[in-house]
Amino acid sequence: MSFARPAAIPSETQGSAESNVETVTLGDLAAILRRQARVIFAVSAIMLAAGGLYLAMTTPLYRSTATLLLDLRGGTSLSADPSLRQTIDTSVIDSQIRLISTAAVLRRVVDKEHLAESPEFVPPPGLTSRLKGMLGIRAEPPSEDGKRLTAMAVLADKLVVKRADKTLVVDLDVWSRDAQTAARLANGVAEAFIEDQVDAKARASNAEGTWIRRRLAELDSKIREAEARVEAYKVENRILSVNGRLVNEQQLEAGTNELARAQLRTFEARSRLQQIEQAMQGGADPGATGEALRSALIQQLRIQYAEVKRQRDNLATTLGTRHPALLEVNQQLAGLRGSITAELRRLATAQRADLASTEANEAQIQRQIEEQKRNATKTNQAIVRLRELEREVEASQAVFQRFLRASSNIAQDSVDPPVARVVAPALAASKPASPNTRAVMLIAFACALAAGLAAGILNHLRQQAALRRKSRPAALRDTPARAEAHAGQSWGAPRMAHDRAF
Structure with a gap:
């Protein structure tokens, strides 16, 4: 293997530069890497140390998964269509999945688990708030509603809802610093979703029942009036x-x-x-x-x-x-x-x-x-x-x-089964899911190797450029144009001087 490089050799007799090509073999490259070993090792060590520092400073996160099975057969009330119970549209399933991460469900979990009082979900005041306090600028403490909204937003970021392809099985992933908390929240979200759907169904049934009872009363009155008109018409026209x-x-x-x-x-x-x-x-x-x-x-x-x-x-x-x-x-x-x-x-x-x-x-x-x-x-x-x-x-x-x-x-x-049921409750994870130590170290090793090689080659080029400047004639060194032409030489200019320098 060889690397071709153009070299511009100045010629004072002809007044013009002639180009030639100098070749670097694998042996030359290996020699360069050996000479730059300290630089390569130093840079690689720094990158590996950065990866280790990232692992040491990053808070480990645990993931727990609760599995739901949706039951979207629908009710039997006035608005229900029995022909639709056999086929379920994909949009209906997507709508149910979207409801899992709505504010109504998250609010139930926040209130039940007291997440508004958890530092993980409502972080303490940051540096800006502390600086304002030091300067005497008093900041209004967050209200209970504000804490609740903050906890809901953080929980929404930590919640991942996904559905297996063409199935009614939905996985709820919750991330947390604590394995027990992650499992508890995953199960809490699943239960809150079911409770919210049951309550929503009850509210809808109550509202529909109230409306139906009102309509029944109106229809009963209308029937009585119509029957009275019929009888009065019979009497008036002697229709017996x-x-x-x-x-x-x-x-x-x-x-x-x-x-x-x-x-x-x-x-x-x-x-x-x-x-x-x-x-x-x-x-x-x-x-x-x-x-x-x-x-x-x-x-x-x-x-x-x-x-x-x-x-x-x-x-x-x-x-x-x-x-x-x-x-x-x-x-x-x-x-x-x-x-x-x-x-x-x-x-x-x-x-x-x-x-x-x-x-x-x-x-x-x-x-x-x-x-x-x-x-x-x-x-x-x-x-x-x-x-x-x-x-x-x-x-x-x-x-x-x-x-x-x-x-x-x-x-x-009111006695129909809920729209979903938990088929696999979440369990506490035995090891963190993030960060992935193996993946981080592999990336750090790859970056360390690439950065070390790049640093070694760059350091070699810097040393050659310094050597060429020292070995350049004084007259050529004083002529800007010649200096520019000489500076354009290949990184391997006089081999003998190069060999003596190292």
């Missing part, structure tokens, strides 16, 4: 129902049936009157009709009429037409016929009265049905608005039932 059917419909159906019966009675009365009138208008056997036969008097008269007629027929065969006996029998027949006719007239009069009554009843029923039809039409029109009012009641009841279920779900949320 029995056994699930409107009274108007039942009345119309009953009226229709009654009208059919009235029409049948009218038809029967008219038929009876026609039969009686036909019997009155003639026939050899007056009163021989169905309606007339139902009269007991006519039946009796007909029997008498038939007996007398039989007697007349018998007499007519033996007596002449003008015989007194035959005439008497004919008079009896005429009297019986007159009695039958009179009875038929009486029956006809009674039947006409009955027909008029049935016709009047039929007309009255017909009028009632028409009125019921008009009422039914109005009722059907009113039912449209009634259905709207009933739908409002049903909608309010559906919302009420949903809020009622949410209210019961809030009670279930």
Whole structure:
């Protein structure tokens, strides 16, 4: 191995510098290092001593780790979506991790562990405060809130929250001068986070429960008002129902049936009157009709009429037409016929009265049905608005039932597991985690070696430069330009002078 170096040799005869190249071998480099061994060792020792001094002066720090397992299934209240319980967004996990180092959690740890009174977390007044005190400048002592905020800031700097990739496992690292303190604080942060989440969930549940109860009261009042409007509307429009059917419909159906019966009675009365009138208008056997036969008097008269007629027929065969006996029998027949006719007239009069009554009843029923039809039409029109009012009641009841279920779900949320649990509590470390003695000493050794070699080479170059200045001719030494050209020579200028110098 060799190192090439340019050397500018001044030439007084030619008035210009010629360049040449001089080579330094590994042997030359080793000789230089041997000659500079004291410098190299001295500088290396200083660097190693600096590393040792750093280790001696640096306060050892212990690290303890508490491991949490997040449970982000969510609640079952009104705002919870059951479909979201199976999938957990990464942003939700990151948000929970961010909550671990919030002021609410740190304040719990500071208050519980009394960190505001610990010199490690609230350092005593520094040099500036002491100088102000010496100068008579009184500084206001820090308040309790100020100490708490300082302790929270220091604890936040000592806390490291990290999550294993694509898992719900979170590690809480806490650094402290004392191993027991580090373990206690790591566990304290984990417990404070869980307590804060439980309290936050309880506060949210209470707030949601209060809001839901208020909404339930409002909905209950709204349902009552809607039901009252429905009933008032029914009364106003005479919309009444029995056994699930409107009274108007039942009345119309009953009226229709009654009208059919009235029409049948009218038809029967008219038929009876026609039969009686036909019997009155003639026939050899007056009163021989169905309606007339139902009269007991006519039946009796007909029997008498038939007996007398039989007697007349018998007499007519033996007596002449003008015989007194035959005439008497004919008079009896005429009297019986007159009695039958009179009875038929009486029956006809009674039947006409009955027909008029049935016709009047039929007309009255017909009028009632028409009125019921008009009422039914109005009722059907009113039912449209009634259905709207009933739908409002049903909608309010559906919302009420949903809020009622949410209210019961809030009670279930209060017994749900917390959002996280400690799966591995922090333990006190057996040795400091910082500073790393091995790493510091390796760095110090590397720096010592590099600094020693650099110092040896620089010292060699300084010595060569001094030697060249001493061996330079006086005339050349007095000429600035030549001095500059001569100073630009290689660090290995005349080898023989170099060898004699060492």
